[in-house]
Amino acid sequence: MRIAIIGTGYVGLVSGACFSDFGHDVICVDKDATKIGALEQGIMPIFEPGLDQLVARNVAAGRLAFTTELAEGVRGAEAIFIAVGTPSRRGDGHADLSYVYGAAREIAGLLDGPTVVVTKSTVPVGTGDEVERILREVAPGATVSVVSNPEFLREGAAIEDFKHPDRIVVGAEDARAVEMMREIYRPLYLNKAPLLFTSRRTAELTKYAANAFLATKITFINEMADLCEMVGGDVQDVARGIGLDGRIGAKFLHAGPGYGGSCFPKDTLALLKTAEDAQSPLRIVEAVVKVNDARKRAMGRKVLKALGDEPRGKVVALLGLAFKPNTDDMRDAPSIAIVQALEDAGVTVRGYDPESMEQARPIMPAVQLCRSAYEAAEGADAVVLVTEWDALRALDLDRLAGLMRQKILVDLRNIYPPEEVEEAGFAWHGVGRPPRG
Ligand SMILES: NC(=O)c1ccc[n+]([C@@H]2O[C@H](COP(=O)([O-])OP(=O)(O)OC[C@H]3O[C@@H](n4cnc5c(N)ncnc54)[C@H](O)[C@@H]3O)[C@@H](O)[C@H]2O)c1
Numbered sequence: 001m002r003i004a005i006i007g008t009g010y011v012g013l014v015s016g017a018c019f020s021d022f023g024h025d026v027i028c029v030d031k032d033a034t035k036i037g038a039l040e041q042g043i044m045p046i047f048e049p050g051l052d053q054l055v056a057r058n059v060a061a062g063r064l065a066f067t068t069e070l071a072e073g074v075r076g077a078e079a080i081f082i083a084v085g086t087p088s089r090r091g092d093g094h095a096d097l098s099y100v101y102g103a104a105r106e107i108a109g110l111l112d113g114p115t116v117v118v119t120k121s122t123v124p125v126g127t128g129d130e131v132e133r134i135l136r137e138v139a140p141g142a143t144v145s146v147v148s149n150p151e152f153l154r155e156g157a158a159i160e161d162f163k164h165p166d167r168i169v170v171g172a173e174d175a176r177a178v179e180m181m182r183e184i185y186r187p188l189y190l191n192k193a194p195l196l197f198t199s200r201r202t203a204e205l206t207k208y209a210a211n212a213f214l215a216t217k218i219t220f221i222n223e224m225a226d227l228c229e230m231v232g233g234d235v236q237d238v239a240r241g242i243g244l245d246g247r248i249g250a251k252f253l254h255a256g257p258g259y260g261g262s263c264f265p266k267d268t269l270a271l272l273k274t275a276e277d278a279q280s281p282l283r284i285v286e287a288v289v290k291v292n293d294a295r296k297r298a299m300g301r302k303v304l305k306a307l308g309d310e311p312r313g314k315v316v317a318l319l320g321l322a323f324k325p326n327t328d329d330m331r332d333a334p335s336i337a338i339v340q341a342l343e344d345a346g347v348t349v350r351g352y353d354p355e356s357m358e359q360a361r362p363i364m365p366a367v368q369l370c371r372s373a374y375e376a377a378e379g380a381d382a383v384v385l386v387t388e389w390d391a392l393r394a395l396d397l398d399r400l401a402g403l404m405r406q407k408i409l410v411d412l413r414n415i416y417p418p419e420e421v422e423e424a425g426f427a428w429h430g431v432g433r434p435p436r437g
Contacts, residue, residue, distance in 0.1 A: 001025070001184060004077035006103045008035060008066065010046055010158065010262070010329070011120060011151050012083030017054045018162040020064035022187040027065050029073035039066045047328040047355045050159050074110040079180060082107075082131075083120045083151075086266075093269040095124050104131045108138035116180045118147045122207050122267055124274045128171065128200040145177035148200045150207030155261070156326030167194045171203025208271040212285045215264045217252040219288045222295055225255035225432025235432025236414060255432045257334035257386060257412045258295035260323035265292075265332040296334045299412055300341020303384050306408050306429045312346030315405070317376035318367075319395075320387025321353035321360045328356040330363055334412075335386045339364045352376040354391050374403060382408035388415055397424035 001024045005016040008030035016028040030036050035045045042059070044052050058064035067073050074080060084099035100121055107117060117135060119128055132146040148171035153161040168188065170181045178197055182189065189195050198206070225235040235255045243250030259265070268289050275282040304311045323333035330336070335351070342349050343366055351367045352375070353360060361369060370376040373392060377383050377400050385392060393415055401407045401424045409416070409426040418436055421428040428436060 001079060001180075002077050003027075003184070004029060004073040004080045006030075006070070006073070006080065006082050006107065007084035007099070007121070008032075008039065008045075009083065009085060010048070010155055011153065012081070013039075013044075013046070013055075014048065014051065014153060014158040014162055015081060015083060015120060015151065017051060017058060017064060018159060019184070020058040020061075021054060021163075023063070024184065025063055026058075027067060027073040027077070029067055029070050031068060033068050036066045036068045047326075048155065048158050049326055054159060070106050071110050074107055075112060077115065078113075079116045079118055079184060080107055081118045081120045081149075086121045086123055086270075088266040088269055092273070094273045095122070095266070095270040097123060097127060097130075100127060101130065101134060104134045105138060108135045108142070111135070111139050111142040111144060114143040114176070116145045116147055116177050118149045118181070119204075120149055120151050122150060122211075122263065122270075123148075123204055124208070124270055125201050125204045127204060145172065145174050145180075146200070147172045147177050147181060148203035149181065150203060152207070152210065155329055156324060163188070164191070165193050167196055169196050169198065169203050169206050171198050171200035173200055208267055208274070211264055211267040212271050212282070212288070214252050215259055215268050215292065216284060216288045218254075218256075218259045218264075219291050219295075221253045221255050222258060223291060228432040228434075232434050233432075234434055238432075255414065257299040257338065257431075258292045260296070260332040260334050260336075262323075262329055262331040265289075296337035297341050299334060300338040300345075302412075302429065303338065303342060303382060303410050304345050304347070306410050306427070307347070307382055307406075311342075313348075314381040315348045315350065315379060316342055317350045317352070317370075317373070317380040317383045319352055319373050319376065319383055319385050319392050320389050321351050321364075322356035322387055325387055325389040326355075328353075328359050330356050330359040333387075335360075336363060338384070338386065339367055350376040350380060353387065354389050374399060377403045379403070379405050381406035382410060384410040385413055385415055388413040397421060397426070401425045 003024050003026045005012045005028045008028040016026045020026040082103050086095045089096040128146050128148050135144050172178045228235040239253040242248050243253045307314050321335040349367045352370045352373050357369050407426045409421050410429040414430050418428045
């Protein structure tokens, strides 16, 4: 099948590469000429494990191409996926749908045969109705169906998630669209990935419900971690003790510095706006958003407390800056609020991340970015583990301690056993663990 993908970011590029790997003929379109130029030379605009090989393989096979020309992408396409960004709208937190509607308008003028337009971007309930209205207004004679097919991939494991999804959700309003979507996802369906067909509005809502639920799980365990610290419990054991219950499940129960990234913060906010407009408040999600916002800066205060009475003039090395491992995405990363809190208190911050340094530079201009964890720790008073990259899981703690002025280790991901940290001469601080002797 011939597929066009509009928007070649994390979702569009991974979806396009995977669809072409299934055997479909795919053109990825983006307005960003730098991005497309790089892709044409085999350079990935994002860090995502395995993506470069997947793209190279399918480009070589002639199944995957890139263009900035929408007309070239859309010509002859049977399915057009919209995978443009839906950031928070400045000022009010609603999803900014201008890119989605802009893409719909541009596509409408180019439709040249029966087409299914699929919204893969995360969009509030009712967006598909508006996309359909735009298409029918601009191209009244076109045979077009509008489908919602939200994406659930995780950055850092995007290809695996796309090829082995827990489920594929499709919101379609007519039989032809259902058939087309079945055909597009047939290779996964044969692998027994559940393909859930529902109404377009339900599919749109399902994506937000999933993200809000996951954000709630993270926030729940983070608050439990705070309580553990106050009453002398160990959140690791609490998480294990509840996570082994099949009704609860072990995932997303790791206490840490709060959720960030390109999805949870903006999607929880947008869902609250939908709920507000529908006069059907989601009070649990409201609390989750508030608690998570406060938590990021609270982690900065935790580091300041570990530094002692006079943090001003001290040096802190932050290890891991991206919002999670295996991505270079800095959007709403907890490290940003931590840096702010430390700098506000007169602390000098150094930083190291295996992949996100280029993205971090403009966001935290005063931070001294270093080439390794050890370089960042040189002469520092504290190291803070912010993101649990594999490369940061097996640091030589003795070497690290030997480089530092004061030996304080704040482990915001509970990666290292406290005894090991203390053996290397550090004062240890974790999240939700009992205080040490
Ligand atoms: N990043 C994730 O992990 C993830 C996961 C699931 C869902 N989503 C959702 O998918 C959508 C895309 O997210 P992303 O992270 O891939 O965004 P992104 O910002 O990485 O990429 C969006 C791309 O769309 C391009 N674009 C915008 N308007 C265009 C137009 N009219 N024509 C051509 N290109 C256009 C931009 O230049 C950009 O390259 C969002 O709604 C997001 O919420 C993201």
